[in-house]
Structure formats: C-alpha cells, structure tokens
Amino acid sequence: MPKPSILRIIVFWGCSIISCVCAGEKVVFATHTDKPPVIDGDISDSCWNEAEEITDFVLTADSCVRAPLRTTMKVLYNDGHLYLAVDCRTAGGTDISRAEPQGDKADHYTSLYSIEVFLDPLSSRSNYYQFVWSADGKRYDGFRMSGGDFDGNWVFNTKVSSAGWTSEVAIPLDELRNGLPVAGTAWGFNIVRNDENNYSIWKSTGGAFHNPSLFGTLVIGSYDAWKRELYEEKIEPGIGILRENTVRDPKDAYLEGQFRRINSLNRRVAGMDNFLPDMCREEHLELYGYINSMVNILNETEKYIEWNKRILSKKTRR
Numbered sequence: 103m104p105k106p107s108i109l110r111i112i113v114f115w116g117c118s119i120i121s122c123v124c125a126g127e128k129v130v131f132a133t134h135t136d137k138p139p140v141i142d143g144d145i146s147d148s149c150w151n152e153a154e155e156i157t158d159f160v161l162t163a164d165s166c167v168r169a170p171l172r173t174t175m176k177v178l179y180n181d182g183h184l185y186l187a188v189d190c191r192t193a194g195g196t197d198i199s200r201a202e203p204q205g206d207k208a209d210h211y212t213s214l215y216s217i218e219v220f221l222d223p224l225s226s227r228s229n230y231y232q233f234v235w236s237a238d239g240k241r242y243d244g245f246r247m248s249g250g251d252f253d254g255n256w257v258f259n260t261k262v263s264s265a266g267w268t269s270e271v272a273i274p275l276d277e278l279r280n281g282l283p284v285a286g287t288a289w290g291f292n293i294v295r296n297d298e299n300n301y302s303i304w305k306s307t308g309g310a311f312h313n314p315s316l317f318g319t320l321v322i323g324s325y326d327a328w329k330r331e332l333y334e335e336k337i338e339p340g341i342g343i344l345r346e347n348t349v350r351d352p353k354d355a356y357l358e359g360q361f362r363r364i365n366s367l368n369r370r371v372a373g374m375d376n377f378l379p380d381m382c383r384e385e386h387l388e389l390y391g392y393i394n395s396m397v398n399i400l401n402e403t404e405k406y407i408e409w410n411k412r413i414l415s416k417k418t419r420r
Contacts, residue, residue, distance in 0.1 A: 128305045128318035132177040143261035145187040165306030184273045192266040200262040201239035211242040213296040222290025223280040285323030286331030292317045340400035
C-alpha cells in the first residue's frame with residue numbers, strides 16, 4: 103500500500119475541524135449486529151460500540167451552521183429490526199421531564215425534547231415513514247404526512263441525565279414496504295432533533311422536514327457491501343456497454359467524453375480505497391459522491407444510447 107502524502111495527512115487531521123456543512127450528500131452506514139441492544143434508553147450496550155458515530159447535525163434555522171449542542175446518532179440492524187441510538191447533549195441547567203413510554207399506539211406528536219426519524223426504504227424520494235418519540239414518553243408515527251395511515255409496533259425508551267437525554271428505538275422491518283435488510287441497498291433517511299422547538303437536523307431539507315427528495319442516505323451494511331452491489335449490478339456492466347458503444351462509434355464526442363469522465367472517477371475511487379481504513383468522514387463522503395457520480399453518468403449514457411437507437415430505427419424504417 104502506498105504511503106499517504108503530507109497533504110493527505112494534513113487533510114486527515116483537519117477533517118474534524120473544517121468541513122462544508124451547507125451542501126452535499128450525507129450518508130450513514132447501518133452496522134449489522136448479532137446481539138441487539140436492550141431498549142431501555144441507556145446507550146452503553148456493547149453493540150453500539152460497533153456502529154458508525156454520526157455527529158454532523160446543522161441548525162434547522164441555518165443549515166450552514168453546525169449545531170453547537172452535540173447530537174450523536176448510531177444505527178444498527180439485523181434481520182428483524184432497525185435500531186437507533188441518539189444522544190442529545192444540552193446546556194447546563196436544562197430541565198427535561200421524563201416519563202415512561204405510553205403503552206398504546208395512539209399518536210401524540212410533540213416538538214418538546216423529541217426525535218423525528220424519516221425512513222424511505224424504497225429510496226423513492228417520495229414515500230416515507232415518520233417516527234417521533236420524546237423524553238416524556240410520547241410517540242407518533244405516520245406514512246408521509248398522514249399519521250392515520252400507519253401504526254407500527256415499534257418501541258423506544260429514554261434516559262435523562264445532567265448532560266442531556268438519550269434514547270433507543272427498535273423498528274420492526276417487516277412492517278415497512280421494502281423493509282427487508284439487504285446489505286448494500288440504500289434508503290432515504292433523515293433525523294431531526296427538537297428541544298423546546300425544532301433545533302437541529304442531520305441532512306438539511308430546505309426548511310421543510312417532509313421533503314424526501316432532499317433526505318440523506320442510509321446504507322444497509324458496510325461501505326464494501328454497498329460498493330460491491332453497485333459495481334457488480336450497475337457500474338461494471340455499464341462501463342462495458344459504454345466501452346462497446348464508444349468503440350462502435352469512435353466519432354461520437356458525447357460517448358467519448360462520458361467514457362473519459364467515468365474512467366477518471368474510477369481511478370479516483372481506486373486510489374482513495376487504499377486509504378479507506380484511515381479516512382475521516384468528509385473524505386468518506388467524497389468517495390461516496392464519486393461513486394454516485396459514476397452511477398449518474400451511466401444513467402445519462404444509457405438514456406442517450408437508447409435515444410440513438412430509436413433515431414436509427416426510425417431512419418431505417420424510412
């Protein structure tokens with residue numbers, strides 16, 4: 103493995119200090135667990151140590167400002183459930199009322215010390231589930247913006263301390279459309295933290311939380327599983343088709359340009375993969391963006407090739 107350059111070392115150490123919080127894709131990887139957590143609100147279960155730690159929340163009032171009060175999110179899954187742990191730190195002297203979760207499934211939405219999670223298992227960017235739970239035991243769920251269309255059997259619990267409050271939730275996957283946890287698949291995902299009102303959000307959605315087109319991404323399983331799924335099913339076959347069409351029509355400037363672009367991105371991905379274990383989160387997101395760009399290029403090229411075929415077919419019939 104090649105040694106990292108001085109520039110990469112500087113970038114690596116600077117990642118925790120400098121980052122662009124205003125724009126760009128956000129992704130979290132759900133870690134598989136064979137030993138699920140006890141849903142008691144205490145996030146000290148050993149399984150949570152294996153999960154990716156997400157802290158890059160921004161203010162709901164200004165998506166270019168990192169939220170001063172720290173929020174930490176972790177996601178686990180197994181064949182039956184999706185698990186989330188959220189740690190909300192508060193300012194000194196904050197009084198948070200805690201109560202046991204209500205026993206029924208009746209909807210009681212509150213923006214007072216609560217968490218809102220949005221899940222789009224189909225990655226449809228239009229249909230999604232919303233789950234809300236609060237420190238004082240209230241819960242709410244719904245499909246899109248209609249609470250009455252979905253009443254899930256999910257459970258949660260919370261714990262309050264002088265540092266803030268923590269919560270754990272277990273969501274049954276068999277109650278969600280396309281909720282089977284297939285490693286490598288990507289879901290639409292977002293999370294909002296409410297204190298006395300809306301405080302911070304993970305992926306900015308332009309001010310309207312119910313905006314699934316701007317949700318972040320939850321990948322089931324590891325980065326390797328996600329990349330393998332995309333490369334085997336989309337990227338490698340797509341590059342082969344692009345190469346064949348470029349050879350068939352070497353004078354097509356568009357195909358030649360697309361081929362150059364995707365080869366350049368492919369080289370960047372291969373180069374960055376060498377440093378994957380030591381990457382900071384911002385570099386990881388950069389790598390994720392390169393791979394998504396490759397998929398977008400191939401989607402655009404596929405449409406162009408199909409369009410050319412239809413034009414050629416019309417000319418042949420004449």
